[in-house]
Amino acid sequence: MGNRESIMESEGKVFPGKTYIEAVLEPAYNEAKQHLLDAMMAINKAHLIMLKEQQLISQDEASQIATAIVHLDMDHLRRSSYTGEFEDLFFQVESQLQQYAGDVAGNLHLAKSRNDMGVTIYRMVLREKLLVTMQSGLQLRKQLLQFAEEHIHTLMIGYTHTQQAQPTTMAHYIMAVVDSLTRDIRRMTAAYHNCNRSSMGAAALTTSGFPIDRKRVKELLAFDELVENSYDAIGGADYLGEVATSIKLAAINLGRVVQDLLLWCTQEFAAIKVASPYVQISSIMPQKRNPVSLEHMRALLSSCVGNADSVLAMMHNTPFGDIVDTEDDMQPYAWKSLELMDKIYRLLTVVVGTMDVNKEVLRKRTEGSFATVTELADTLVRTDKLSFRTSHHIVSSVVKRAMSEGLAANEVTWELVNEAAKEIIGRNLMMDRDTLALALDPENFIQIRSLPGGPSPQEMIRMIQIRCKDQLALDQWLTESDHKSRTALLILDEVMREWGNP
Numbered sequence: 001m002g003n004r005e006s007i008m009e010s011e012g013k014v015f016p017g018k019t020y021i022e023a024v025l026e027p028a029y030n031e032a033k034q035h036l037l038d039a040m041m042a043i044n045k046a047h048l049i050m051l052k053e054q055q056l057i058s059q060d061e062a063s064q065i066a067t068a069i070v071h072l073d074m075d076h077l078r079r080s081s082y083t084g085e086f087e088d089l090f091f092q093v094e095s096q097l098q099q100y101a102g103d104v105a106g107n108l109h110l111a112k113s114r115n116d117m118g119v120t121i122y123r124m125v126l127r128e129k130l131l132v133t134m135q136s137g138l139q140l141r142k143q144l145l146q147f148a149e150e151h152i153h154t155l156m157i158g159y160t161h162t163q164q165a166q167p168t169t170m171a172h173y174i175m176a177v178v179d180s181l182t183r184d185i186r187r188m189t190a191a192y193h194n195c196n197r198s199s200m201g202a203a204a205l206t207t208s209g210f211p212i213d214r215k216r217v218k219e220l221l222a223f224d225e226l227v228e229n230s231y232d233a234i235g236g237a238d239y240l241g242e243v244a245t246s247i248k249l250a251a252i253n254l255g256r257v258v259q260d261l262l263l264w265c266t267q268e269f270a271a272i273k274v275a276s277p278y279v280q281i282s283s284i285m286p287q288k289r290n291p292v293s294l295e296h297m298r299a300l301l302s303s304c305v306g307n308a309d310s311v312l313a314m315m316h317n318t319p320f321g322d323i324v325d326t327e328d329d330m331q332p333y334a335w336k337s338l339e340l341m342d343k344i345y346r347l348l349t350v351v352v353g354t355m356d357v358n359k360e361v362l363r364k365r366t367e368g369s370f371a372t373v374t375e376l377a378d379t380l381v382r383t384d385k386l387s388f389r390t391s392h393h394i395v396s397s398v399v400k401r402a403m404s405e406g407l408a409a410n411e412v413t414w415e416l417v418n419e420a421a422k423e424i425i426g427r428n429l430m431m432d433r434d435t436l437a438l439a440l441d442p443e444n445f446i447q448i449r450s451l452p453g454g455p456s457p458q459e460m461i462r463m464i465q466i467r468c469k470d471q472l473a474l475d476q477w478l479t480e481s482d483h484k485s486r487t488a489l490l491i492l493d494e495v496m497r498e499w500g501n502p
Contacts, residue, residue: 015087016084016087021082021084024328024329025082025084025087025088026082028088028328028329029082029088029089030082031328031331031332032088032089032328033077033078033080033089034078035125035331035332035335036089036121036122036125037074037077037078037089037093038489039120039121039124039125040089040090040093040117040121041069041072041074041093042124042221042488042489042492043117043120043121043124043200043217043221044069044093044097044108045066045069045220045492045493045495045496046200046217046220046221046492047108047112047200047217048062048065048066048069048108048496049062049216049220049492049495050212050213050216050217050220051107051108051110051111051212053213053216054210054211054212054213056107056110056111056210056211056212057107057110059499061104061107062499063499063500064101064102064104064105065097065101065104065105065107065108066495066496066498066499066500067100067101067499067500067501068096068097068098068099068100068101068105068500069097069496069500070496070497070500070501071100071500072093072096072097072100077089077092077093077096080092090114090117090118094108094109110210111201111203111207111208111210111212112200112203113202113203113204113234115202115203115204115205115234115322116199116200116201116202116203116204116230116233116234117200118327119199119202119233119234120198120199120200120221122240122327122331123195123196123197123198123199123223123239124221124485125331125335126195126239126240126243126331126334126335126338127192127195127196127485128485129334129335129338129339129342130188130191130192130195130243130338131192131478131481131482131485132338132342133188133247133338133339133341133342133345134185134188134189134192134478135478135482136341136342136343136345136346136349137181137184137185137188137250137341137345138185138471138474138475138478139345139346139349140181140345140346140348140349140352141178141181141182141185141471141474142471143349143352143353144174144177144178144181144352145178145464145467145468145471146353147174147352147353148170148171148174148175148178148460148464149171149464151169151170151171151174151357151359152169152171152457152460152461152464153169153171153457154169154170154171154357154359154362154363155167155168155169155359155362155363155366155367155442155443155446156168156169156170156173156271156362156365156366157362157365157366157369157371158172158173158371164369164370164371165371166371166372166374166445167366167369167371167372167442167445167446167455168446168455169446169455169457169460170357170362171455171460171464172454172455172460175460175463175464175467177257178467179467180253180257181250181253181254182467182470182474184246184249184250184253184254185474187245187246187249187250188243188246188247188250189477190242190246191239191242191243191245191246192481193224194238194239194242195239195240195242195243196223196224196225197223197224197225197226197227197239198214198217198218198221198223198225198226198227199227199233199234200214200217200218200221201213201214201217201226201230201233202227202230202231202233202234203230204234204322205230205231205234205235205321205322206230206231207230214226220488220491220492221488222484222485222487222488222489231321234321234322235320235321235322235323236320237315237318237326240311240315240326240330240331240334241311241312241315243311243334243338244307244308244309244311244312244333244334244337245308245312247304247308247334247337247338247341248304248305248308248309248312248337250341251301251302251304251305251308251337251340251341251344252301252305254297254301254344254345254348255297255298255301255302255305258294258297258298258301258348259298261291261294262291262294262295262298265291265294270358270361271357271358271361271362272355272356272357272358273289273355273356273358274289274291274293274294274351274354274355275351275354275355275356277350277354278291278292278293278294278347278350278351278354279291279292279293280292293347293351294351296347297344297347297348300340300343300344301340301344303340304337304340304341304344307333307334307336307337307340308333308334308337310330310333311330311333311334311337314326314329314330314333315330363442366442367408367409367410367442368408368409368410369408369409369442370399370402370403370409371409371442372409372439372440372441372442372445373395373398373399373409373440374445375439375440375444375445375448376395376398376417376436376439376440377391377392377394377395378391378439379431379435379436379438379439380394380395380429380431383429383430383431383435384429384430384431386425390424390425393424394417394420394421394424394425395420397420397423397424398412398416398417398420401416401419401420402416409440410440412436412440414431414432414433414436417429417431417436
């Protein structure tokens, strides 16, 4: 027996071949029955209603098809295994509807293709998964706002280039995280709007000669818009790329924050302590409290980026049209990235909501840090009318002298500052001792930085209040979007029951 004959003997001589089933069709079938079935049936219901309203089928035909839809055993389909009898779930559902309704069920495919139906299914599934992820993101945002409010007066050192830079507050840092997260959610919202557009009515790629109503199907399925050009409706994949890009950037942004939190958990940093439900002990070292919840988040966020990258890579260099690259093989990577972000958002919410902040350590570290000396340089500009560059030279000399003598910032004396000044400007400073103490006080540093976006308590309170109002608007939009799609599905079911039981 030759090699070809041997392969055919093992694989079978008709579609589908054994290895093709194992590598492609069976995994796709399993994903479809889990993720796509509900959207598939919703489209069948909406298309049926539109066909009847356009008088392309009779009421009697519509009732027969609706009866078949109502009696379709969805639970059995979800439990089913791929047998190869049908190419995919679409044809299996079509066959079962024909068993219930007879040949008239074939009219459900009038002016409808797997092409426009498939893209519409993917869009429906993506929009729902986006809403779930965004809901978790908004819950995290709400928790962060509450956390910031609790730490308006929690002093800490801000870092640039990983080095101590200037005093700030925990609230100031966390509000930066809130604003970054808000932009992530806005990008997801934009992705949602471009995803929530109906491809139905494009059919294979050129619409249909039958007078169907594309806008009516759009309304029945709770889409905001049509993908108007029928070729774009079946060929465009940027809706999927936009979702992947928004999630990828969200994962990268959050990963940077998680990296900071892990650093702050170290005994050397000692800034925060993760609550017991989210740490693990060592099998050999009794003293260990490993913040593994944060470690897992960091790793899973990288995985999320990888899944999103897979979507973009699979889109790259594909023909602009209906093509399998953007379909069954690619979609699960987008779902996985969304599901991971949802889980991480939820996990970080409870970790932040239960962790302790070591305020005293952070305060003492800030008080002894030379991070305050920017204000000392600013003060010399005010008191002695020096240029900032000259005052910068004086303060730089002060820091070098203090460090050589083993002094902390709050131990710098008026005499030491004047020694440095004499070397550079040849005279004592007009600044007095009280002004020096105030210039090196981190509380004062924070208080006077009250420009928009600064860390002062009054500015933090203002920003938190505005963002809490924004939270209400974001929550309302999400609730309304979710309600719109859920209500549409309930109406479809109601019509099917009414028509199926005249």
